[in-house]
Amino acid sequence: MSGTSARLTPPADAVKPVRHPDAPAPGELLGSHYEHCFGCGGGQPHGLHLQATAGEGVNVTAEFTVKPAHQGAPGLAHGGVLATAMDEALGALSWLLRVIAVTGRLETDYVLPVPVDTVLFLEAEVTAVHGRKIYCRATGRTGGAEGPVAVRAEALFIEVKVEHFIDNGRPEEIQAAMSDPDQIRRARAFEVNP
Numbered sequence: 680m681s682g683t684s685a686r687l688t689p690p691a692d693a694v695k696p697v698r699h700p701d702a703p704a705p706g707e708l709l710g711s712h713y714e715h716c717f718g719c720g721g722g723q724p725h726g727l728h729l730q731a732t733a734g735e736g737v738n739v740t741a742e743f744t745v746k747p748a749h750q751g752a753p754g755l756a757h758g759g760v761l762a763t764a765m766d767e768a769l770g771a772l773s774w775l776l777r778v779i780a781v782t783g784r785l786e787t788d789y790v791l792p793v794p795v796d797t798v799l800f801l802e803a804e805v806t807a808v809h810g811r812k813i814y815c816r817a818t819g820r821t822g823g824a825e826g827p828v829a830v831r832a833e834a835l836f837i838e839v840k841v842e843h844f845i846d847n848g849r850p851e852e853i854q855a856a857m858s859d860p861d862q863i864r865r866a867r868a869f870e871v872n873p
């Protein structure tokens with residue numbers, strides 16, 4: 680059973696997403712937006728270490744291997760961890776629009792149980808844009824990119840300015856990020872007008 684709430688249905692005057700001309704080329708590995716991100720950072724031992732690849736449209740693909748640290752029931756992935764994987768893959772779409780965006784709403788359908796050691800093949804795409812609102816969806820398949828859907832998600836991301844993080848983040852991490860030239864470069868890669 681699945682369904683989409685009215686808040687995730689784009690309004691009639693929403694527009695089709697446009698791949699930014701300076702977006703990473705199709706097939707390019709997108710890299711982590713922040714080393715300590717639980718979803719994609721290399722600095723989180725139990726994180727998901729998701730690596731997303733740019734697609735040809737406003738879409739990305741990624742693989743996520745379920746580790747023992749990600750269990751909910753014995754030998755099975757925790758649903759919240761699977762939602763995190765979907766959130767992260769959807770968040771990576773920002774690279775293709777060259778905007779900074781955060782999750783406003785995320786709805787997840789859990790279709791099949793996902794055992795530890797499973798490789799989930801994720802695909803995410805933007806479906807519509809309305810002002811700052813970015814409508815998107817994702818699937819997670821087992822056994823290959825054409826395998827059965829185990830997880831499905833729809834989401835609304837909201838475009839924000841870099842000040843969203845500077846104003847709201849804990850000062851010590853913000854100061855560390857702002858004094859790291861590589862982090863500044865990564866943050867700028869999201870912004871059309873840095």
Ligand SMILES: CCCCCCCC/C=C\CCCCCCCC(=O)SCCNC(=O)CCNC(=O)[C@H](O)C(C)(C)COP(=O)(O)OP(=O)(O)OC[C@H]1O[C@@H](n2cnc3c(N)ncnc32)[C@H](O)[C@@H]1OP(=O)(O)O
Pocket residue numbers: 686712713718766767770779780781782783784810811812835837839841844845853856857862863865866869
């Ligand atoms: C250089 C140093 C700094 C480092 C920089 C690092 C660069 C990092 C780069 C990239 C990071 C990306 C990170 C990705 C990680 C994966 C994604 C996540 O997990 S993100 C974390 C979870 N999400 C949140 O923490 C959001 C918390 N919420 C908020 O902050 C606000 O609620 C926010 C920004 C989402 C909206 O607040 P408003 O005041 O800006 O805007 P309003 O007017 O409330 O909403 C705008 C429109 O969106 C709709 N909207 C907002 N929330 C909605 C919702 N939940 N459902 C439906 N519609 C919603 C509203 O109805 C409104 O629509 P109408 O324009 O009137 O048509």
